[in-house]
Amino acid sequence: MRCLAIIVAVALAGCTATVQAPAPPVTAARWVSLGEGFTAQNDRQEITLGPQYGAFRRIRVEGIHGRPVIHQVAIEYSDRETQIVPIGQRLRPGQAQVIDLHGRDRSIDQIIVYTEPGYGAYSVFGT
Numbered sequence: 001m002r003c004l005a006i007i008v009a010v011a012l013a014g015c016t017a018t019v020q021a022p023a024p025p026v027t028a029a030r031w032v033s034l035g036e037g038f039t040a041q042n043d044r045q046e047i048t049l050g051p052q053y054g055a056f057r058r059i060r061v062e063g064i065h066g067r068p069v070i071h072q073v074a075i076e077y078s079d080r081e082t083q084i085v086p087i088g089q090r091l092r093p094g095q096a097q098v099i100d101l102h103g104r105d106r107s108i109d110q111i112i113v114y115t116e117p118g119y120g121a122y123s124v125f126g127t
Helices: 002-014
Strands: 032-039 044-048 058-066 069-077 082-090 096-100 106-116 120-126
Touching: 032 044, 032 058, 032 106, 058 069, 069 096, 082 096, 106 120
Parallel strands: none
Antiparallel strands: 032 120, 044 106, 058 096, 058 120, 069 082, 069 106
């Protein structure tokens, strides 16, 4: 009987389970639509925003149809500063270009996307 107790104790010692605390939730950036489904039929698309849209840290331009060619993006902030970002890229559907804005939490008056006409459609998001 004593031998059985030793065997059980040894077996239990080798079968210890480790319980990990649950991983903290992943806080991904929440992207909001600033304009969807713009066709690249013209050489530029102006997206008018304003302070009512809130403040942003990043802008994302994403191809949604065809292969739009994005030459550059101009961002005019509410304080009238302008940030011009050269892109020079053809975006496949689902492919995106993310732009970090100068400063933090910037209010945007207008975004201008310069494209090569006739090659697809894209959407613009902010976070």
